[in-house]
Amino acid sequence: MFLNIFPIFLLFFLMLPLSLIFSWKTLRILLLAIPILGFLQILSMDLNTSYVINLMNLELQLVRFDKLTRVFGLIFCLAAFLGNLYAWHVKDKIQQVAAIMYSGSAIGAVFAGDFVTLFFFWEGTAIASVFLIWARRTPAAYHTGMRYLLIQIISGLILLMGTVLHYKYTGSIEFSKLELDSLASWLIFISFGIKCAFPFLHNWLQDSYPAATVTGTVILSAFTTKLAVYALARAFPGTEILIYIGAAMTLFPIFFAEIENDLRRVLAYSLNNQLGFMVVGIGIGTEMALNGTAAHAFAHILYKALLFMSVGAVLFRTGTSKASELGGLYRTMPITATFCLVGAASISAFPLFSGFVTKSLILDAVAYKHYQLIWFILIFASAGVLSHSGIKVPFFAFFSHDSGLRPKEAPFHMLMAMGLTSALCIIIGITPGLLYEYLPFEVSYKPYSTYHVINQLQLLCFAILSFIIIKWLNLLPQEIRSINIDFDIIYRKVIPDFFKHMLGKFEVIIKIISVVKLTLIEIIISLLDKFIGSDGRISRIWSTGNMVLWIAIVLSLILVLNYSTNI
């Protein structure tokens, strides 16, 4: 009974105090144990339980457990475990704690039954995760982390504003289905959209994930965006605008991914593209589509983590993840290469791999609803996925021309993590029933029908054929050390430059202001020092006479007051 209600994610937060006590060696064991505990608890919990606490007139539903919660809770625990296993070698307590707090917040948010609780965990994910970027400990990582944090916090604040308005309009803070009909729900929608990396709000993702540490990126890739997908699926299923947003999301990252040089950024774009599929599924909103979204999120977390892990292992051994510097690593890292191929096959949705059994749910749901154009876009995007994640990543990292690098095979624990993840990808691909059982709705879908398999194989094989021909003609985009500008140029370049330009003109005024500011601060500090500083008037040790004087003053104050008010 206790296990049934006790919100297990609280255990994740226990790591913060424990980290003050234990060494990193003990912590990493706990870091593995706690997600397993969480996983087992979620498996054993009864459906439709809830746990409500009363905090000052607000009924906070700390736990709301239904089928949608369950599938996301399970995959988050799984991802936390795999990520922590992958990060077994990390001796940095900050990263360890940040990782576990981050996953705990994400699970807490999934369990949240009201917007206030959601807000707390929403901000929790933001604050905990930024340390995974800062842990790289370079100025660039610091700045990138700042940008990331700012955007995430803004998302949280918009959520808070939306919640307050929503409470004002409806008197309820329950986290349930909303209609996009008021400012409140639009604010909440936008807040979710920022975390979900909607087009034009997406740049934090490609900006920050390549900046995190080797292990940090793996963990980052699992939670934030999928939490947003969960939140959208919970609050806005069947909202039509999501279909178009999702379609756009699947489309544009393909081209960027194709020309990006940093493989981790390629994967970040591809993550964005995969999110598009899920968002379309939410927008369709039928049972099948939502099943597809949940299943795709589940599978996606695994294979995306797998891809990030393999690229991370390359980075770990070679010090770079740039396509232009890599190539031919299959000679010395064959196992990692194999795992990477498994991930690639999964993301490209080859039959027998996890992507196939989950993506086709969404595609079919779209087709049943007769969104012809959307369906074509998604098929197109599937070919795109193959091009950047399925071919580009493994090809440039492990095959391609020989870069001359001969790194050692990835360390054992990384191989373990990748192996487990690969196994899961394949198991889901072969026996989709296992996953379907945990989806929010009843599934009667059979992915392995002749026409399905053949159609998919046709699509993929001819795309590969095209690749072979283009490669043979030497027309592939070259790997060049470069970056590509995206929408983020607006806030990283245009606006700051504009302000710099403007400020240049008012230099004199600014100088005056800063001088005034400085002197003011100095005056305040000296005053503080005089009165309450270590030897200040109030804080120094008083003589008895002074003390008694104050007694007399207070007494006479009270007496005078009493006399004057009552006459």
Add this chain to the structure above:
Amino acid sequence: MNSPDIITSTKSFLDHLPVLQVLFPFAFAPLCVLFGHRKIALYITISACALAFVISLLLLRQVLIVGVVSYELGGWPPPVGIEYRVDFLNAFLLVLVSGMAFLTSIYLIGTMHAEIEEDKQTLFLTCFLLCISGLLGVLITGDAFNLFVFLEISSLSTYVMVAQGANKDKRALTAAFDYLVMGTIGATFFVIGIGFLYAATGTLNMYDIAERIREDLPNRTIQVAFAFILVGLGLKGALFPLHTWLPKAYSFSPTPTAVFLASTATKVAIYAIIRFLFSVFHSHPSMLESVLINIVMPLGILAMFAAGGIAFYQRDLKRMLAFSSVSQIGYILLGVSFMSTIGLTAAVVHLFNHGISKALLFVCTGIIFLSFGSSFYKNIKGLGRRMPWTSAAFLIGGLSLIGIPGTAGFISKWLLVQAAIEQGSWLIVAAILISSLIAILYVWQVTEIMYFAKSPSTETKEYLGPSSFLIVWILAFSTVFFGLNTSFTVEYSSKAANLLMNNFTMEK
């Protein structure tokens, strides 16, 4: 007058709880001296504290069942005889004081031999017990003069307990002396006030006084009595400009003393203030209002800022904590001065929560002090790595001082903010929040020194016996527990506050 032979029914143990509450520590104190040996005395002390704690819990239960428990001493019914009177407010605080006494006595097992000279230990324990009985007596009595007597019992024994710090630092003697002078002035003021009240009403029973001054129009004698009582108790409770004895007394005394005093002594004085304001003088609401709003509230806010700022400038853990106590007392008095149910609830909850958190902080400081021989910031760098358990617990206490959600301190601050919002005074809300920022500053400073400063290479042993460890974590756990589960604290406090405010609003 009832002649005693009317009483025929034999009374059960439960009926005697109010007097037993005070009697156990009081009667065990001479036993310590009689047996003389310090080990025996320690066990006597612990058992007395344990008994007192159990009785306070029983009393609380009794109050829940009966409402108000009244006990007349010597068979003389009030208002002639001395009455012990327990309602929600003091039942709740009795639990705090006796509980803290119990924890302190256990803490003494591991640290007494290091803190106090060997031949003074029996004396110390005797005074400790007397102090406990004094504080419990102040809480429980319904007689104004009896309250003074108990206040003096606790104060006199406190002076001795503070002076025991001379073992480590001779300045403890001047601290004790200053405290003596100030405490005596406070007590004198208080007794002058009682004298005036007696002159005006001819009775010493507090409820009787309240009855009798009701008929009177605003009366000079009562006004003067009120002023003297408020200042006298304000001195004992470290109301802001009268707090000057406190930092010295806390920082030079042996840590068990500091632990006990910080968590209870000022709290009891503030209890007495609340009691006088809302159970005795409530029949003069306009007088109360003008004094509370024009004097107590500004002083409370001033305390929050000035004492918090001073705490930030301190370079010694003990002094920092002492000043932070003054600032926290500001919060409590602010809560009182709202004169609303929720404000009073906040004040009472903060009495309790701050008592626990401060005890935790002082216990940790005591362990740090014994390990390093000093609690100056410059000497405790890198503490977090060398004494992980103690520092972690300290951090929890610090978070509670700031009022981070999930710790006890949050609950009381949240209530206080609510009280301020209820009054519509957004300036005060801002003041509470800003002063919390100051608390963040001074706690952060310590955290930084503990966890981020580079530690000197000298080896230090962590002075952490099983008993200290137990106490530290009991306190740390309760700090978190009462931050998460508010059913006990808030419920009782709001009951107490309702009770007090009923008196008050009826008058209005």
Add this chain to the structure above:
Amino acid sequence: MKNKETNRSKNIYEWIENPRITRFLILGFIIICVGLFVSDFFYVRHPYFSIDKLFGFYGIYGFIMFTLIIFASKALRLLAMRTENFYGSKAVDSEEYPNEELDLEKKDVS
């Protein structure tokens, strides 16, 4: 010397360096493609819309779209590509990954 041998023989991707095998594999792959294309005759198709009723639709669509992606990306490059220092020194692209985090072990292969 012996060590090197075992290392080499362990590698499952040995075949890549053998042009005969790769050529053979590519040939095989093309045959599979043709087979898949022709197989459209032999199973019951479930088109969703009118256009995917077309014979071999998925193959053609996949081939064309993949090609399109590659060339569209190349076009995008003309528009969007910048040097790594475009955002100044405070961007991760222009800095090396800090070595403390890494374990740059090389394998002994000559």
Add this chain to the structure above:
Amino acid sequence: MIQALVLKVITKLMVGFIILFALYVQFHGDYSPGGGFQAGVIFAAAFILYGMVMGLQNVERVLPPWLTHKLMALGVIIYTLVGIYSFFVGYNFLDYGALSPAHPEHGQHYGILLVEFGVGVTVAGVVISIYYAFVNRSKTSKEDE
């Protein structure tokens, strides 16, 4: 130590009477002015006089310092015992009627007597202890010099 013979003789003579007077004040406290506190002080005065004239060692031989401490405690214990006794026979704390349920007024008499005795013992102990403390202080400070 004072070498004046007259003083010594007179002191020896007086000490007994002072103690006797102390006892008188003690046990007549409930009828005539006086009581435990005064009695205790007078009792202590006898010892202090003895100590001043005969020297500290002598008086400490009669009444060693540790004993004065015990006396202090003992008085309080007598007091509380009286109070506690009334519990056990079903009365309130310190209800002297308990001492003689048949005649409460007698009980009050006994009660006052006992309690005052306790007070007397404690006060005597305290005053003598204070005297010892002062005298010992001058002794140690002389040693310091």
